[in-house]
Amino acid sequence: MSEAIAIRIRDLHKTFHLGLRRKKVPALLGLDLDVRAGQVFGFLGPNGAGKTTAIKILIGLLRADRGETFLLGRPSAHCRARARVAYLPELPDFYDYLRPGEFLAHCGRLSGLDRDTLRARVPALLERVGLNPAERRPMRKFSRGMLQRVGIAQALLADPELYILDEPMGGLDPIGRRWIKDLLHELGERGKTVFFSSHVLAEAEAVCDEAAFLFRGRLIAQGSLHELLGHEQQQAWEVLVEGEAVREHEAICKLAAEVQVAGGDTLLVLDAEARPEPVVTALAQAGLRLRSVSLRHASLEDVFIRRVEREG
Amino acid sequence: MRPILSIAATTFRESIRNRTVLAILVLAAGFIASSLLLAELALDQRVRVLKDWGLFCVAAFGVGLAILMGVNQVHKEVRRKTLYAVLSRPIPRWKYVLGKYAGTALTLLVEVGALAAGLVLLLLLEGAAPDILLLKALLLSLAEILLVAALAVFFASFSSPYLSGFFTLGTFLVGRSVTVLVDLVERIDQASVHAVLKGLVLALPDLVDFNLSTQAVHGIDTPWATVGITALYGLAYATGLLFCSMWIFSRRNLT
Numbered sequence: 001m002s003e004a005i006a007i008r009i010r011d012l013h014k015t016f017h018l019g020l021r022r023k024k025v026p027a028l029l030g031l032d033l034d035v036r037a038g039q040v041f042g043f044l045g046p047n048g049a050g051k052t053t054a055i056k057i058l059i060g061l062l063r064a065d066r067g068e069t070f071l072l073g074r075p076s077a078h079c080r081a082r083a084r085v086a087y088l089p090e091l092p093d094f095y096d097y098l099r100p101g102e103f104l105a106h107c108g109r110l111s112g113l114d115r116d117t118l119r120a121r122v123p124a125l126l127e128r129v130g131l132n133p134a135e136r137r138p139m140r141k142f143s144r145g146m147l148q149r150v151g152i153a154q155a156l157l158a159d160p161e162l163y164i165l166d167e168p169m170g171g172l173d174p175i176g177r178r179w180i181k182d183l184l185h186e187l188g189e190r191g192k193t194v195f196f197s198s199h200v201l202a203e204a205e206a207v208c209d210e211a212a213f214l215f216r217g218r219l220i221a222q223g224s225l226h227e228l229l230g231h232e233q234q235q236a237w238e239v240l241v242e243g244e245a246v247r248e249h250e251a252i253c254k255l256a257a258e259v260q261v262a263g264g265d266t267l268l269v270l271d272a273e274a275r276p277e278p279v280v281t282a283l284a285q286a287g288l289r290l291r292s293v294s295l296r297h298a299s300l301e302d303v304f305i306r307r308v309e310r311e312g
Numbered sequence: 313m314r315p316i317l318s319i320a321a322t323t324f325r326e327s328i329r330n331r332t333v334l335a336i337l338v339l340a341a342g343f344i345a346s347s348l349l350l351a352e353l354a355l356d357q358r359v360r361v362l363k364d365w366g367l368f369c370v371a372a373f374g375v376g377l378a379i380l381m382g383v384n385q386v387h388k389e390v391r392r393k394t395l396y397a398v399l400s401r402p403i404p405r406w407k408y409v410l411g412k413y414a415g416t417a418l419t420l421l422v423e424v425g426a427l428a429a430g431l432v433l434l435l436l437l438e439g440a441a442p443d444i445l446l447l448k449a450l451l452l453s454l455a456e457i458l459l460v461a462a463l464a465v466f467f468a469s470f471s472s473p474y475l476s477g478f479f480t481l482g483t484f485l486v487g488r489s490v491t492v493l494v495d496l497v498e499r500i501d502q503a504s505v506h507a508v509l510k511g512l513v514l515a516l517p518d519l520v521d522f523n524l525s526t527q528a529v530h531g532i533d534t535p536w537a538t539v540g541i542t543a544l545y546g547l548a549y550a551t552g553l554l555f556c557s558m559w560i561f562s563r564r565n566l567t
Contacts, residue, residue: 016567059400061566079404087400093392095322097329102322109318110401138329154397 005073006162006193007035007058012067014053014217027053029217031067035195035210037161040188042208043197044304050217051197052090055166059087072162083112086155090166090197092147096140100131100150103139104157111158121157129153144171152183163187165196169203181207201301213304220307228303237276238296239268242289252282265291315403316411323415327381328422336380337423340373344430351438359440360529366431367449367525374424374457375484381416382464383476390566399566406558409465413554416461424454448539449528455546456522460484462550462557463517469557469564487519517549 012031015024027050035041045051056062058069058076074081094103101122108118126132129149134142139150148171155163168184169177184207187194198204204211205225212222221228239256246252246259246266253259255278256268268279276293283290327333347365351358386409389395398408428450432442463483467476486493493513500506521542527534 056566059396061396061399063563063565079402081402082400083402085400087396089393089396089400091393092397094394094397095326097326098322102325106318106322107397107401110315110398110403112314112402151397 004037005034006037006039006071007033007041007164007195008068008070009033009054009058010068012054012057012069013065014050014057014062015065027217028057028064028067031214031217031219033212033219033222035193037072037193038188038191039209040184040194040207041196042204042211042300043195043214044201044204044211044300045197045199045214047199049199049214051199051214052166054214055087055164055197058164059085084161086158086160086163088151088155088163088165088168091144091170092151094139094147094150097138099136099138100126100142100153101135103150104153107154108157113158125153125156128156145173145176148172148176152180161192163192163194163196165194167198168196169198169200177203201304202299205300211300213307215308215311218311220311221303225300228300229298235298236272236296237270237274238292238294239270239276239279239283240291240293241266241268241283242291246283246286246288249282249286249288252279252286252288255279255282269296315401316407316414319398319408319411320414320418323385323412324418324422327385327415327419333377333381333419333423336373336377337426340369340427341430343369343373344427344434347434359435359438362431362434362438362440363446364525364529366434367446367453367528370424370427370431370450371453371456371523371525373427374420374453375460377423378416378420378457378461379464379477379480379484381419382413382461383468383473383480385412385416386465386468386561387473387476395566405562409469409558409561410554413462413465413557416465417458420457420461421454424450424457445524445528445531445533448534448536449524452522452524452539452542455543456519459517459519459522459546459550459553462553466553466557466560469560483516484519487517488523489520490516490518491520518545522546 009031012028014028015026017023018025031050031054043051043054053062057064058071060077060079060082069076071081071085076082098106104122104125105118108122113121123132126135129152131146131149131153134146139147142150148168152168155165168180172180181203184194184196188209196204196208208225210222210224211228213220236257242265244261244264244266246268247261253268255270255274257271257274258269260267260269270276270279280290280293344366347362347369350365351361354361386395395408399405435442435446460480464476464480467479471479490513493516497506497509497513500509521538524534526532
């Protein structure tokens with residue numbers, strides 16, 4: 001296996017059996033995925049798509065029913081495969097009565113870091129994640145956002161090659177989410193592989209080089225952002241008109257694919273192939289005031305929704 | 313070895329600071345101290361009452377704490393995903409189970425030690441020097457508590473907290489009455505049923521010999537050899553349980 005592939009998943013199947021009647025709930029239905037080393041890779045999809053299940057199998061917390069998974073070239077079921085890997089669980093929780101420094105030192109010892117390295121790295125990490133004012137506090141007194149920062153710190157601790165982050169922006173405020181985005185950028189620039197899951201596609205779009213869409217346990221698309229957005233006819237002109245009077249002009253409205261009222265003004269979204277000039281001329285003739293004309297690029301969210309609609 | 317020690321130290325640190333466990337420990341100390349009131353009713357048998365009630369409290373609260381901690385340690389970490397940060401590192405799961413048990417055992421050792429020290433202090437206040445019989449009774453009580461903790465970890469490796477607690481308590485109570493069960497089984501005439509039930513009884517932990525409170529109270533000596541063999545039996549049984557727990561936990565899906 002090439003070392004350039006950081007994560008390889010082949011024909012991964014997992015079905016949960018719930019309740020006394022062992023009701024079958026399929027979570028993954030033959031997932032195939034390759035993540036190249038050095039990428040910031042978004043593993044995207046709605047809640048219940050199977051993202052966390054796939055990640056848990058990669059980390060060795062769950063056993064697959066069928067299929068193979070590799071981390072940095074090693075079968076992920078072997079604990080040694082996790083030697084150069086860091087993992088952040090979704091909405092993590094930690095020991096109530098430990099202080100963050102004690103917890104990080106514990107994690108470092110489990111990762112094989114020596115005492116001197118820990119002595120230098122733990123305080124520096126606490127400062128980096130902004131938790132040094134709370135370093136004497138037991139973690140049961142931490143907010144959701146603070147716990148997420150502890151989770152990030154434990155992932156950064158051993159400076160691994162591969163980061164697997166399950167919903168890293170979960171539970172964070174806008175400042176925290178911005179901080180995570182910057183961190184993902186920075187890790188990407190340092191040549192680390194970052195594999196992160198998210199159901200908030202708009203935020204994922206801002207940080208990933210490549211993405212895969214998971215829906216009902218199946219991969220429905222994978223590629224670089226450019227490929228994913230380029231494959232769709234994603235561009236459309238938007239004409240913003242002052243007030244709502246334009247809605248009374250049926251002829252103008254017919255030129256648009258969509259008419260939306262936004263903040264007291266009216267937004268005319270044109271078909272992907274349509275040009276805005278006829279609309280602008282018609283507005284001028286009707287004596288309506290134009291606010292702006294802009295070319296809208298489809299977002300990952302638009303692409304994802306179209307793909308899901310196509311899947312039925 | 314380092315990961316096991318780190319998990320044990322973290323478990324110990326977390327448990328010893330846990331307020332629920334501390335509250336139970338304070339309650340246990342209060343119960344042991346209440347033997348002074350009971351002793352008032354005993355006239356010239358004050359020291360016997362102190363020993364009897366004190367040993368009972370040490371065993372009862374020790375077993376209670378062993379069940380509470382043994383059952384909750386793993387379940388709580390699975391439910392709150394705390395162990396994900398541990399198991400996502402390059403350590404096999406059996407080391408996690410062993411470290412958890414070692415940390416629990418160390419906590420129980422300190423807590424039972426504190427209760428035993430309280431009992432000894434009460435006896436000294438009464439002017440009765442603690443004797444070797446009391447020491448033997450306390451040692452086997454501790455061995456029994458550690459065996460119960462291993463039972464709790466074993467049941468917790470595959471069942472829910474309530475079921476694990478119920479199974480552990482049930483096994484402890486049955487284990488304390490194994491001689492009665494053996495007598496009952498011996499009365500069964502049908503050979504096949506007799507063999508099956510005898511096998512089941514043999515598989516249960518025999519905890520009868522771990523209770524030396526009667527001997528300690530009435531001054532009946534128990535040879536060190538007997539104490540040693542009973543402690544070794546407990547160690548062997550707990551080791552077997554831990555091996556089973558590690559095997560089961562290594563195969564478990566952590567959802």
